[in-house]
Amino acid sequence: MYQRQSGHHLCETHFIEDIQRRVANTIKTRRMIVPEDRVAVALSGGKDSTALLLLLWQLLPTGQDIRLIAITIDEGISGYRDDTIRSAEQLTSRLGIEHHCISFTDLFGDTLDTFLKGRETQACSICGILRKKALVIAAQRAGATKLATGHNLDDEAQSVLMNVFRGDLPRLCRNSGVDSSGKFIPRIKPLSLISEKEIAVYLMLQNEWNELPECPYTRYALRREIRALLSGFEYKHPGTMLHLIESKKKIERYCAGSVLPASLGSCTMCGDPCSGDLCQVCLLRQTFGH
Amino acid sequence: MFKKPAHETISQRMKLIFSDQDERIIEHSPAPVEQILFEVGINPLEVIVSRNGNLISEDTVVGSEDAIRIIRIAHGG
Ligand SMILES: [Zn+2]
Numbered sequence: 001m002y003q004r005q006s007g008h009h010l011c012e013t014h015f016i017e018d019i020q021r022r023v024a025n026t027i028k029t030r031r032m033i034v035p036e037d038r039v040a041v042a043l044s045g046g047k048d049s050t051a052l053l054l055l056l057w058q059l060l061p062t063g064q065d066i067r068l069i070a071i072t073i074d075e076g077i078s079g080y081r082d083d084t085i086r087s088a089e090q091l092t093s094r095l096g097i098e099h100h101c102i103s104f105t106d107l108f109g110d111t112l113d114t115f116l117k118g119r120e121t122q123a124c125s126i127c128g129i130l131r132k133k134a135l136v137i138a139a140q141r142a143g144a145t146k147l148a149t150g151h152n153l154d155d156e157a158q159s160v161l162m163n164v165f166r167g168d169l170p171r172l173c174r175n176s177g178v179d180s181s182g183k184f185i186p187r188i189k190p191l192s193l194i195s196e197k198e199i200a201v202y203l204m205l206q207n208e209w210n211e212l213p214e215c216p217y218t219r220y221a222l223r224r225e226i227r228a229l230l231s232g233f234e235y236k237h238p239g240t241m242l243h244l245i246e247s248k249k250k251i252e253r254y255c256a257g258s259v260l261p262a263s264l265g266s267c268t269m270c271g272d273p274c275s276g277d278l279c280q281v282c283l284l285r286q287t288f289g290h
Numbered sequence: 291m292f293k294k295p296a297h298e299t300i301s302q303r304m305k306l307i308f309s310d311q312d313e314r315i316i317e318h319s320p321a322p323v324e325q326i327l328f329e330v331g332i333n334p335l336e337v338i339v340s341r342n343g344n345l346i347s348e349d350t351v352v353g354s355e356d357a358i359r360i361i362r363i364a365h366g367g
Contacts (some may be wrong), residue, residue, distance in 0.1 A: 009347070044366070046364075046366045047363070047364070047366070048366075195335075196335075196363055196365075197335050197336075197338070197363060200338050200361075200363045201338060201345065204338060204340075204345050205345070211361070211364075212364065212366075213364075214364040214365060214366060215365075215366055218365060218366070223365075224365065227365060228333075228336075231333050231335045231336055232333060234335055235333050235334065235335050
């Protein structure tokens with residue numbers, strides 16, 4: 001029997017069914033996946049993306065012509081990424097899912113480790129910008145119509161709090177719904193209402209729990225501090241994470257059209273949609289001298 | 291905060307196994323997992339706990355001769 005934040009006790013079977021039902025509900029109510037979709041799952045091989053791929057594989061109805069594919073980005077982080085990539089490869093071959101792997105070296109000319117020499121404290125923001133771009137390219141090459149990521153409730157709540165702490169109003173107001181502007185492959189987060197702990201328990205019950213190394217750059221991350229702080233609050237005051245996410249949605253509604261520029265321009269170097277002259281990737285390329 | 295079991299005064303040995311193979315023997319009367327975690331300074335939301343290979347919930351009472359494995363949930367997706 002397992003205990004959730006709700007105080008309910010569920011047996012193993014009902015715990016798994018409860019997670020499946022809630023994820024299916026998120027997908028349905030937000031129209032994340034529709035018939036004919038080709039869904040690319042960003043599979044790092046870590047716990048969240050492993051749970052996401054497994055859940056989508058369990059939940060997606062066959063016969064509606066929905067295809068699942070997995071894409072893995074090799075950032076080039078020594079002592080970390082090899083283990084998770086191996087785990088990703090094993091999972092996709094076991095489930096029989098098409099798997100594409102793409103590396104920072106292929107796309108940007110070098111490994112993340114090299115780009116970060118002397119800039120370690122900016123690791124997560126630099127990696128985040130490059131990884132986002134790499135995922136979009138990989139998803140486009142694979143002919144995907146949706147890009148699914150394993151962001152969970154904890155991640156989403158941490159992001160809200162981080163944007164508040166940084167005073168990053170534009171990011172706090174950005175619409176988190178499925179993008180339908182046609183400019184981007186719509187990104188979906190089917191696990192956004194499932195907590196990190198629930199994901200860990202789910203994987204354990206499915207015999208899919210792997211103890212993998214943690215990214216060596218997390219020690220520089222503000223997110224690490226926010227994570228500890230927020231899980232302390234969530235423990236003492238259950239519901240804190242959900243409340244943060246609800247606040248963000250309210251802020252989004254109030255700010256619609258007033259903080260963000262109404263229309264996006266294009267990057268003068270690569271043509272990608274962006275708000276300034278250069279997109280963040282091209283700005284980084286300039287910094288690196290590539 | 292926690293209900294104390296009737297046999298509270300009997301102190302017993304319990305083995306705590308942490309992910310990094312670091313093992314600790316503590317003297318403790320039977321108590322819920324949550325209380326043990328609290329006493330060693332661990333937030334239950336950041337770990338999953340198993341006893342003799344089986345996942346257990348935070349309100350499970352653990353006692354003598356139990357080997358409790360505390361697995362940290364690493365960040366990263
Ligand atoms: Zn650009």
